[in-house]
Amino acid sequence: MATDTLIGAGFTDPVFQSQAAFRALLVALSEPGTPQAVSGGVAPPEGLHAATATTLLTLADYETPIWLPTALRDGPAGAWLRFHCGAALVEEPRRAAFAVIDGAAPAPRLTDFDPGSDQFPDRSTTIIVQCAAFHGGGTVTLAGPGIATRRDIAPAGLRPGFWAEVAGNNAAYPLGVDLLLAHADGVIGLPRSTQIGKAA
Amino acid sequence: MTVHQTLPGDETSPAYNYAYLDEQTKRMIRRALLKAVAVPGYQVPFGSREMPLARGWGTGGIQVTAAIIGPQDTLKVIDQGADDTTNAVSIRRFFQRTAGVATTEATMDATIIQTRHRIPETPLTEGQILVYQVPIPEPLRFLEPRETETRKMHELEEYGLMHVKLYEDIARHGQIATSYAYPVKVEGHYVMDPSPIPKFDNPKLSGNPATQLFGAGREQRIYALPPWTDVVSLDFDDHPFETSKAPHDCDLCGAKDSYLDEVITDDEGGRMFVCSDTDFCAGRRAEGHEGRLGGDQKSSKTFANSFEGIWPATAGAR
Amino acid sequence: MYVAVKGGEAAILATHERVAEARRGDAAVPEISVAQIREQQALACARVMNEGSLYDADLAALALKQAQGDVIEAAFLMRAYRTTLPRFGSSEPVDTAQMAIRRRVSATYKDLPGGQVLGPTYDYTHRLFDFALMDEGAPSVMVGPDPTISGREGASSTTAAGDARVEPEHDGLHAPLDARMPRVPDILGAEGLMEPEVAPEGDPRPFDLTREPVSFPADRDVRLQAMARGDEGFLLGLGYSVQRGFGGNHPFVGEIRVGEVSVEFVPEELGFAVDLGEITLTECQMVNQFAGSKDVPPQFTRGYGLAFGHSERKAMSMSLVDRALKAREFGEAAEYPAQQDEFVLYHSDNVEAAGFVEHLKLPHYVDFQGELELIRRIRREREARLAAEPETLPEAAE
Numbered sequence: 001m002a003t004d005t006l007i008g009a010g011f012t013d014p015v016f017q018s019q020a021a022f023r024a025l026l027v028a029l030s031e032p033g034t035p036q037a038v039s040g041g042v043a044p045p046e047g048l049h050a051a052t053a054t055t056l057l058t059l060a061d062y063e064t065p066i067w068l069p070t071a072l073r074d075g076p077a078g079a080w081l082r083f084h085c086g087a088a089l090v091e092e093p094r095r096a097a098f099a100v101i102d103g104a105a106p107a108p109r110l111t112d113f114d115p116g117s118d119q120f121p122d123r124s125t126t127i128i129v130q131c132a133a134f135h136g137g138g139t140v141t142l143a144g145p146g147i148a149t150r151r152d153i154a155p156a157g158l159r160p161g162f163w164a165e166v167a168g169n170n171a172a173y174p175l176g177v178d179l180l181l182a183h184a185d186g187v188i189g190l191p192r193s194t195q196i197g198k199a200a
Numbered sequence: 201m202t203v204h205q206t207l208p209g210d211e212t213s214p215a216y217n218y219a220y221l222d223e224q225t226k227r228m229i230r231r232a233l234l235k236a237v238a239v240p241g242y243q244v245p246f247g248s249r250e251m252p253l254a255r256g257w258g259t260g261g262i263q264v265t266a267a268i269i270g271p272q273d274t275l276k277v278i279d280q281g282a283d284d285t286t287n288a289v290s291i292r293r294f295f296q297r298t299a300g301v302a303t304t305e306a307t308m309d310a311t312i313i314q315t316r317h318r319i320p321e322t323p324l325t326e327g328q329i330l331v332y333q334v335p336i337p338e339p340l341r342f343l344e345p346r347e348t349e350t351r352k353m354h355e356l357e358e359y360g361l362m363h364v365k366l367y368e369d370i371a372r373h374g375q376i377a378t379s380y381a382y383p384v385k386v387e388g389h390y391v392m393d394p395s396p397i398p399k400f401d402n403p404k405l406s407g408n409p410a411t412q413l414f415g416a417g418r419e420q421r422i423y424a425l426p427p428w429t430d431v432v433s434l435d436f437d438d439h440p441f442e443t444s445k446a447p448h449d450c451d452l453c454g455a456k457d458s459y460l461d462e463v464i465t466d467d468e469g470g471r472m473f474v475c476s477d478t479d480f481c482a483g484r485r486a487e488g489h490e491g492r493l494g495g496d497q498k499s500s501k502t503f504a505n506s507f508e509g510i511w512p513a514t515a516g517a518r
Numbered sequence: 519m520y521v522a523v524k525g526g527e528a529a530i531l532a533t534h535e536r537v538a539e540a541r542r543g544d545a546a547v548p549e550i551s552v553a554q555i556r557e558q559q560a561l562a563c564a565r566v567m568n569e570g571s572l573y574d575a576d577l578a579a580l581a582l583k584q585a586q587g588d589v590i591e592a593a594f595l596m597r598a599y600r601t602t603l604p605r606f607g608s609s610e611p612v613d614t615a616q617m618a619i620r621r622r623v624s625a626t627y628k629d630l631p632g633g634q635v636l637g638p639t640y641d642y643t644h645r646l647f648d649f650a651l652m653d654e655g656a657p658s659v660m661v662g663p664d665p666t667i668s669g670r671e672g673a674s675s676t677t678a679a680g681d682a683r684v685e686p687e688h689d690g691l692h693a694p695l696d697a698r699m700p701r702v703p704d705i706l707g708a709e710g711l712m713e714p715e716v717a718p719e720g721d722p723r724p725f726d727l728t729r730e731p732v733s734f735p736a737d738r739d740v741r742l743q744a745m746a747r748g749d750e751g752f753l754l755g756l757g758y759s760v761q762r763g764f765g766g767n768h769p770f771v772g773e774i775r776v777g778e779v780s781v782e783f784v785p786e787e788l789g790f791a792v793d794l795g796e797i798t799l800t801e802c803q804m805v806n807q808f809a810g811s812k813d814v815p816p817q818f819t820r821g822y823g824l825a826f827g828h829s830e831r832k833a834m835s836m837s838l839v840d841r842a843l844k845a846r847e848f849g850e851a852a853e854y855p856a857q858q859d860e861f862v863l864y865h866s867d868n869v870e871a872a873g874f875v876e877h878l879k880l881p882h883y884v885d886f887q888g889e890l891e892l893i894r895r896i897r898r899e900r901e902a903r904l905a906a907e908p909e910t911l912p913e914a915a916e
Contacts, residue, residue, distance in 0.1 A: 061227055122235035247728075279881060
């Protein structure tokens with residue numbers, strides 16, 4: 001298979017690149033709505049934004065099954081993740097520790113993934129939602145832990161009804177998935193604790 | 201995969217990974233940390249590793265720090281508020297050796313502060329990370345020793361037992377007789393143990409611009425408070441939470457609002473009270489503040505309180 | 519005036535020098551070598567390997583030397599080193615039925631295929647000092663002058679005495695042992711009287727409690743693993759409590775066997791097993807009663823213990839507690855400490871326990887100051903209250 005021989009490079013300096021990327025991810029999920037750059041110098045495979053690839057390289061390994069849309073799973077992205085992370089690629093969204101979805105695609109829904117259990121709400125899927133841009137979309141207002149008062153964001157390229165799903169995810173708190181919007185080398189964290197409102 | 205380095209100044213040590221932990225372990229801890237900030241106050245189980253320092257001596261905090269620290273960081277380590285207590289020195293030395301990281305005693309210069317039992321007096325700022333060493337992460341543990349039961353209580357938000365305990369205190373003593381590790385409720389949901397900080401520090405937990413990470417190594421739990429998280433100390437309408445400290449000013453720097461250590465100065469009832477936060481106290485004295493006994497010695501760091509013991513300042517002073 | 523002074527790093531480094539001096543002791547006495555410890559203190563090394571969860575007799579001996587013979591400190595050294603070692607994978611399960619036997623005794627059958635093999639044991643020594651051992655360079659006597667300890671005496675007298683049938687041909691020194699040495703529970707199992715050991719569905723890789731957080735109720739793989747590295751004294755006490763009625767089991771030693779087994783590993787790239795070498799193991803299988811239930815006829819149940827090196831007390835204690843911890847699986851009431859997995863697993867780890875007990879010597883003066891302030895305030899308020907209403911005492915709270 002061509003993909004096997006054409007796997008792009010991962011981190012050149014895994015210890016420090018993953019540490020820097022992790023700190024950006026920690027800020028992203030600690031301060032929801034703030035764009036953070038996760039640039040690990042990684043050449044992402046086709047279909048993954050640089051931020052998506054760097055995030056998975058930083059966090060995923062053989063202990064964390066990953067869900068990808070079929071086209072990505074069967075293409076260079078799947079091969080790249082198998083090679084660099086040693087991660088299993090699963091077909092069932094509910095089994096995934098990490099997932100990558102296209103924000104504009106109608107499926108799968110956020111509720112298709114693992115929301116964790118009542119006693120172990122941490123055992124839930126972290127979903128990387130790839131989107132078209134971090135501005136230019138409809139504005140939503142965020143509130144909750146990590147946000148001093150309110151914070152507005154307007155990412156573009158998200159399916160209709162996406163924010164209702166995110167609000168529904170928050171309503172199930174402490175259960176729920178945690179989201180990372182990804183575009184180019186940026187991420188915006190939307191943990192389950194974040195409340196979603198329409199901009200005033 | 202892993203980059204090894206020889207410990208600086210220690211030719212005979214085997215090479216260990218940067219910050220001691222292997223990369224797979226760091227990934228596992230990092231995943232736990234991200235879930236912890238996503239569910240503030242909830243205790244995330246993690247595969248705590250054996251560390252070369254004793255369990256119960258800060259291995260949870262050390263693992264958290266090791267998983268987050270990088271070359272761009274400046275680390276401060278305190279125990280009882282002081283940079284020079286033995287265990288703080290030992291842990292700071294560990295990260296100097298294994299991560300070659302820059303260290304500081306100045307609260308405001310640190311990007312990561314690992315602490316045992318205190319929150320610094322100097323207000324923390326955005327971007328700083330406070331890492332707590334936690335002995336018993338479960339706030340309900342002394343009311344119910346079984347993990348299987350306490351986990352159910354958190355699931356059902358069944359915290360009546362805690363309120364009963366606090367209420368019994370009031371019945372017996374006229375007030376809540378908990379002076380440290382005072383339980384808090386996070387964002388109206390999880391009841392959390394803030395680690396054994398004095399309740400004097402509890403108000404600093406809430407709405408803090410810094411990120412607060414808690415690591416319990418022996419008990420294999422990590423939890424977190426993202427910046428600006430709402431944290432409420434448990435109380436009753438007719439017995440509201442109140443902080444407390446020794447009713448004195450610092451004898452060295454004169455601070456009226458800092459947490460104090462009591463130092464016994466002789467066997468005839470003599471004692472002095474000094475800031476537990478040594479950096480805060482030294483900073484105030486450098487600015488010219490003086491306490492009852494601080495006047496003539498304010499430039500000397502030897503008056504900072506520490507674990508090392510108490511010695512006569514001058515022979516024959518008694 | 520008195521003031522507190524800083525000590526800091528210099529003082530800490532000074533403690534390292536002091537401990538080095540204390541370790542060496544009187545320099546006029548020759549220094550002990552790691553090889554001497556490994557060869558002459560093998561039982562201590564076995565304990566360090568067990569509680570340190572690492573099979574390496576040289577490192578165990580080094581740990582004991584470095585820790586001045588403090589077994590828990592030595593186990594701690596082993597674990598802190600072990601955690602940094604890269605993992606190549608898991609070995610194939612070792613087969614104790616194929617063990618090269620050094621010692622094998624059963625309390626349930628007078629004789630059985632392979633016979634009773636006493637091997638090296640203190641069981642029949644009289645605990646009288648062998649002062650000859652004080653005399654360095656004297657010809658080494660095994661344990662004492664008692665001829666019955668080596669198993670080389672004639673069979674008749676001890677056989678007649680009852681307990682253990684000693685067969686000289688099974689001495690292991692003079693004659694080869696039987697090739698076939700079936701495990702006693704397997705003999706009972708062939709008759710359908712023994713609880714079978716069934717792998718969990720899908721035969722998953724066992725849990726690794728050094729890599730993953732434990733949750734409760736804990737499965738048997740987790741329990742056995744925790745006990746294998748657990749403190750021998752703690753498990754001994756718990757096992758003893760089971761015998762004394764704090765746990766309703768009535769154990770028989772089905773078998774204890776000590777000897778060498780080979781460890782095999784299948785490297786991914788080869789796809790077949792390669793022999794990594796031999797390790798010494800002690801295995802104990804206790805046979806316990808079980809009354810049966812409406813689904814299961816009465817049968818014997820198993821308590822299992824396995825330990826590195828020659829560690830009979832550890833393996834026996836573990837097997838007692840293993841059976842007690844099966845209470846839940848057998849629908850028995852779990853009323854006693856030895857039957858409660860959370861109690862046993864959280865408290866058997868001596869490195870953790872020692873760390874937490876000993877952390878009490880760290881400074882706690884911030885918290886203690888909080889307590890001082892509180893108790894002074896409560897007393898002040900109490901006195902004020904009593905002074906205000908001299909005749910009414912506050913109700914004593916229960």
